[in-house]
Amino acid sequence: MNRPEIYQAGVRDVAFGRGVKIVEPCNLYGCKIGDHCFVGPFTEVQKDVVIGARTRVQSHTFICELVTIGEDCFVGHGVMFVNDTFSIGGPAQGNRDLWRETVIGDRVSIGSNATILPVRIADDVVIGAGSVVTGDITSPGIYAGNPARRLLADK
Numbered sequence: 001m002n003r004p005e006i007y008q009a010g011v012r013d014v015a016f017g018r019g020v021k022i023v024e025p026c027n028l029y030g031c032k033i034g035d036h037c038f039v040g041p042f043t044e045v046q047k048d049v050v051i052g053a054r055t056r057v058q059s060h061t062f063i064c065e066l067v068t069i070g071e072d073c074f075v076g077h078g079v080m081f082v083n084d085t086f087s088i089g090g091p092a093q094g095n096r097d098l099w100r101e102t103v104i105g106d107r108v109s110i111g112s113n114a115t116i117l118p119v120r121i122a123d124d125v126v127i128g129a130g131s132v133v134t135g136d137i138t139s140p141g142i143y144a145g146n147p148a149r150r151l152l153a154d155k
Contacts, residue, residue, distance in 0.1 A: 010028075014031055020033050022038075023041040026045075029045075031046065037052075037054065037057070040056075040058045040061070042060045044063065046063065049066075050068045056073070058077040061075055061079045061080070066118070068104065073109065076111045076112035076113070081102055082115065084100075103120045105124070105125065108121055108127070111126075112130070122140060132148060133148045
């Protein structure tokens with residue numbers, strides 16, 4: 001009978017600010033979480049991720065390496081961050097040199113089940129639920145769709 005390698009989920013080597021609240025089970029390791037943040041259950045925050053002060057990360061969210069999230073942000077349920085763009089036609093398979101970073105500004109709200117590819121998102125942006133962000137967002141506003149586009153204001 002073959003036995004698998006088993007890795008325990010948990011909270012390891014995390015630099016926590018003051019007043020952080022986490023709801024287990026979650027898998028947080030090698031990351032930095034700022035003052036007064038909230039991290040919901042069934043989340044994974046990988047090494048070298050930085051989450052700014054007063055940011056809320058809801059349940060079932062995956063934040064991979066090379067992601068920085070600003071202050072006063074909201075990350076909805078089931079949001080997925082991606083650092084591998086399959087630039088060689090398939091997965092980088094651990095070749096970190098092929099991964100790309102994501103930088104989220106301050107006061108950004110990301111709706112549930114959005115997917116965020118390696119991009120930069122400006123301050124004061126709202127990403128609609130279920131959106132797929134494939135390119136940089138350089139201006140404040142509301143963005144939605146696949147790929148996410150800026151919604152025009154009513155006139």
